[in-house]
Amino acid sequence: MTDANGCGKMQHEHDFKNPSRMGSLTGRLKVEPARATAEMVAEAAQVSRAAVSRAFNPQAPLKPEKRARILRIAEELSYTPDRAARALVTRRTHLVGIIVPDVCSPWESQEIDALTTALQAEGFATLLFKTRTDFSMDETLLTYMRGFNPDSVIAFTENVRPHILARFLGRAVPIYINYPMAGVADGRRPGEPETLFDRIDVDQWEGMEQAVALLAGYGCRRIAYLSGKRDSLAEQARRTTLQALMARRAMGDPAVIPGDFSYDAGYAGTVDLFRLGEGVDAIVAVNDESAFGALDALRYELKLRVPEDVKVIGFDDIAQSHWKSYNLTTVKVDLDTRVRALVRLILRRLKDPQAPALSETVRTRLVVRGTVG
Amino acid sequence: MTDANGCGKMQHEHDFKNPSRMGSLTGRLKVEPARATAEMVAEAAQVSRAAVSRAFNPQAPLKPEKRARILRIAEELSYTPDRAARALVTRRTHLVGIIVPDVCSPWESQEIDALTTALQAEGFATLLFKTRTDFSMDETLLTYMRGFNPDSVIAFTENVRPHILARFLGRAVPIYINYPMAGVADGRRPGEPETLFDRIDVDQWEGMEQAVALLAGYGCRRIAYLSGKRDSLAEQARRTTLQALMARRAMGDPAVIPGDFSYDAGYAGTVDLFRLGEGVDAIVAVNDESAFGALDALRYELKLRVPEDVKVIGFDDIAQSHWKSYNLTTVKVDLDTRVRALVRLILRRLKDPQAPALSETVRTRLVVRGTVG
Numbered sequence: 001m002t003d004a005n006g007c008g009k010m011q012h013e014h015d016f017k018n019p020s021r022m023g024s025l026t027g028r029l030k031v032e033p034a035r036a037t038a039e040m041v042a043e044a045a046q047v048s049r050a051a052v053s054r055a056f057n058p059q060a061p062l063k064p065e066k067r068a069r070i071l072r073i074a075e076e077l078s079y080t081p082d083r084a085a086r087a088l089v090t091r092r093t094h095l096v097g098i099i100v101p102d103v104c105s106p107w108e109s110q111e112i113d114a115l116t117t118a119l120q121a122e123g124f125a126t127l128l129f130k131t132r133t134d135f136s137m138d139e140t141l142l143t144y145m146r147g148f149n150p151d152s153v154i155a156f157t158e159n160v161r162p163h164i165l166a167r168f169l170g171r172a173v174p175i176y177i178n179y180p181m182a183g184v185a186d187g188r189r190p191g192e193p194e195t196l197f198d199r200i201d202v203d204q205w206e207g208m209e210q211a212v213a214l215l216a217g218y219g220c221r222r223i224a225y226l227s228g229k230r231d232s233l234a235e236q237a238r239r240t241t242l243q244a245l246m247a248r249r250a251m252g253d254p255a256v257i258p259g260d261f262s263y264d265a266g267y268a269g270t271v272d273l274f275r276l277g278e279g280v281d282a283i284v285a286v287n288d289e290s291a292f293g294a295l296d297a298l299r300y301e302l303k304l305r306v307p308e309d310v311k312v313i314g315f316d317d318i319a320q321s322h323w324k325s326y327n328l329t330t331v332k333v334d335l336d337t338r339v340r341a342l343v344r345l346i347l348r349r350l351k352d353p354q355a356p357a358l359s360e361t362v363r364t365r366l367v368v369r370g371t372v373g
Numbered sequence: 374m375t376d377a378n379g380c381g382k383m384q385h386e387h388d389f390k391n392p393s394r395m396g397s398l399t400g401r402l403k404v405e406p407a408r409a410t411a412e413m414v415a416e417a418a419q420v421s422r423a424a425v426s427r428a429f430n431p432q433a434p435l436k437p438e439k440r441a442r443i444l445r446i447a448e449e450l451s452y453t454p455d456r457a458a459r460a461l462v463t464r465r466t467h468l469v470g471i472i473v474p475d476v477c478s479p480w481e482s483q484e485i486d487a488l489t490t491a492l493q494a495e496g497f498a499t500l501l502f503k504t505r506t507d508f509s510m511d512e513t514l515l516t517y518m519r520g521f522n523p524d525s526v527i528a529f530t531e532n533v534r535p536h537i538l539a540r541f542l543g544r545a546v547p548i549y550i551n552y553p554m555a556g557v558a559d560g561r562r563p564g565e566p567e568t569l570f571d572r573i574d575v576d577q578w579e580g581m582e583q584a585v586a587l588l589a590g591y592g593c594r595r596i597a598y599l600s601g602k603r604d605s606l607a608e609q610a611r612r613t614t615l616q617a618l619m620a621r622r623a624m625g626d627p628a629v630i631p632g633d634f635s636y637d638a639g640y641a642g643t644v645d646l647f648r649l650g651e652g653v654d655a656i657v658a659v660n661d662e663s664a665f666g667a668l669d670a671l672r673y674e675l676k677l678r679v680p681e682d683v684k685v686i687g688f689d690d691i692a693q694s695h696w697k698s699y700n701l702t703t704v705k706v707d708l709d710t711r712v713r714a715l716v717r718l719i720l721r722r723l724k725d726p727q728a729p730a731l732s733e734t735v736r737t738r739l740v741v742r743g744t745v746g
Contacts, residue, residue, distance in 0.1 A: 055516075056516055056517075056519075056520060071516060075540065094521075095500075102486060103476075103482055103485050103486035103489060104479070104482040104485070104486040104692070106477070106479075106482075109477040109479075109485075110477040112476050112477070112482075112501070113475060113476035113477040113503070116476060116501045116502075116503050117503050120502070120503055120517070125500050125501070125502065125517075125518075125521055126500070126501040127468075127498050127499070128485070128489045128498070128499040128501060129489075129498065130486070130489050130490050139444065143428075143444060144429075144496075144498075145498075147429065147467075148467075148498055167448070168448075263693075267697070292696060293696075295698075296696060296697035296698050297697075299697075299698075300697040300698075301697075319477070320636075320693070323636055323665060323666075323669060324640070324669035324670075324673040325665070325668075325669050325672075325673075325698035325699065
């Protein structure tokens with residue numbers, strides 16, 4: 001519904017230059033019964049053509065009674081605006097693609113929920129695409145996604161290589177969460193120019209520094225890091241940040257519990273750490289869900305007390321973290337701030353397709369609950 | 374990608390009968406640089422036009438080397454298939470709308486995840502729409518959704534009134550989860566004919582009977598029902614089923630703990646029940662998430678033991694129910710079975726738009742874990 005800016009500059013694909021297809025389309029039109037146009041609705045409702053457009057755009061200002069009257073007449077005449085047709089004219093589909101491996105992981109589902117609400121308020125709809133975390137679906141998925149012509153795409157760098165995404169999507173500018181750091185493969189071919197990506201960065205440092213300071217203040221010396229999947233950039237960023245913060249305090253290197261962001265891996269890894277070695281004073285987890293697994297392993301399998309025997313800190317602050325069974329101390333990424341930043345990036349980019357790469361940074365802070373103290 | 378059947382019968386809106394818009398579209402085409410067509414790709418790759426179509430459909434059978442070659446040449450020629458244009462010809466958008474109030478509730482997010490995977494495998498993409506549970510967004514949301522022309526729409530009856538949805542969407546056939554039972558307002562106007570809805574029913578009886586039998590076997594007499602939101606059909610179905618099952622065993626009527634499906638309401642309601650009254654032997658919750666709240670209230674606030682003092686049974690079997698802190702006995706709705714049934718309904722309906730209303734029923738069964746015993 002924000003069709004006003006920059007549309008003419010955006011590329012758009014179509015088959016209408018092909019006369020044979022055009023002919024077949026025209027052929028179909030002839031046999032159809034006549035259908036109402038926006039002009040017919042405008043005339044019947046005694047309003048302008050523009051008012052009819054606005055009536056079908058929940059964001060456009062229009063008096064409630066006027067909108068209700070237009071919609072009632074549109075319904076009587078069986079008129080419906082068609083985005084497929086309009087997309088050919090406006091070059092906008094009003095679709096924002098989101099590429100995720102797990103809709104049902106708590107953090108992702110909370111982010112998708114907040115993002116869908118925010119995008120809907122701006123006239124966009126959220127188009128979900130599932131991928132694998134190992135890049136194996138890159139080409140198939142992107143070929144598939146391209147057919148839907150999203151106006152923008154949100155992806156996590158660890159799931160789709162940015163240059164491959166840009167090559168396939170062309171028109172839509174991907175917005176990245178966790179842009180690749182130095183040394184991470186981005187799928188760029190030799191000689192291929194740098195491509196435009198807008199990005200959201202999460203500043204892990206501030207919240208994690210508060211976490212390490214709190215643990216140090218309680219006298220913890222032996223700290224373990226419960227990791228995510230090895231290739232993940234969130235994993236790498238959190239691990240290196242924790243290592244740097246512990247080195248600054250001369251606390252040595254953290255023991256690493258191999259995980260994959262899941263409850264089950266957090267549980268199993270924590271059991272192994274204590275059964276096979278000497279254990280630790282504290283566990284800092286890559287995310288909340290795996291911290292829950294560590295907590296349950298400590299309490300139910302290893303019969304240790306949290307926080308008395310072992311302290312646990314998570315990352316994200318998902319809704320479940322305040323549940324009494326967990327009551328988790330965690331590094332919070334403010335979801336609303338992050339979603340607002342994402343929507344801002346999308347709107348800025350659509351307004352100015354030629355702008356240099358945009359970025360926003362989201363801060364973190366420690367939320368202290370019952371698992372440290 | 375499953376364009377073959379029934380397309381000609383489906384209604385489709387367009388602006389192309391309007392000569393002035395047609396002119397402006399043609400005007401745009403003239404100033405654009407020439408772009409590759411599917412035929413150009415077919416010629417360059419020395420394959421048929423149909424093979425090019427298949428190469429862009431991940432579900433269509435094609436030799437991997439052949440697909441790779443076609444995609445490489447398509448990329449070199451900057452060819453992309455366009456669904457917006459194709460939708461005008463095929464009358465298919467390959468979009469399936471899902472209307473939900475909470476993407477992030479565990480059950481919904483797990484269902485959306487499984488559904489997106491299954492739909493993607495059939496060539497569809499999932500379009501998310503958020504609504505409120507009080508019907509207040511019906512008209513605005515549906516006006517908005519209509520513009521995207523989904524091929525099908527999945528909705529929960531408690532969130533959107535079926536007749537209002539059908540009236541707004543016309544072309545797309547809504548698939549309902551929990552079709553309204555007798556007496557539930559469906560938004561039908563006086564004299565308006567019955568409309569077509571396909572539907573999924575959940576058979577609550579079998580699993581809940583197992584739950585009540587287990588509680589009776591452990592000697593529970595005073596059972597409370599932790600409810601969902603009052604207007605919800607899932608809520609009404611589970612409550613009346615529990616009442617009927619208890620009446621059959623002459624166990625009297627369950628006490629009702631007012632809830633709203635959330636952890637927090639389950640927690641607060643359980644505290645109230647025991648602080649204000651005599652408490653109960655067992656709590657049967659409308660869903661797992663509120664059962665977690667009840668469990669935490671019993672253990673952490675009321676200092677009662679589960680299952681020794683009070684037994685708890687949930688409904689759904691979400692992934693979190695096996696977490697050790699909860700380890701919840703619950704009535705399982707098999708998600709894969711339900712998603713397969715949903716996709717089957719969508720495909721059957723698209724194949725035969727004139728078929729009478731379709732329905733599928735998903736069974737339930739008790740999963741016994743640690744909160745009863």
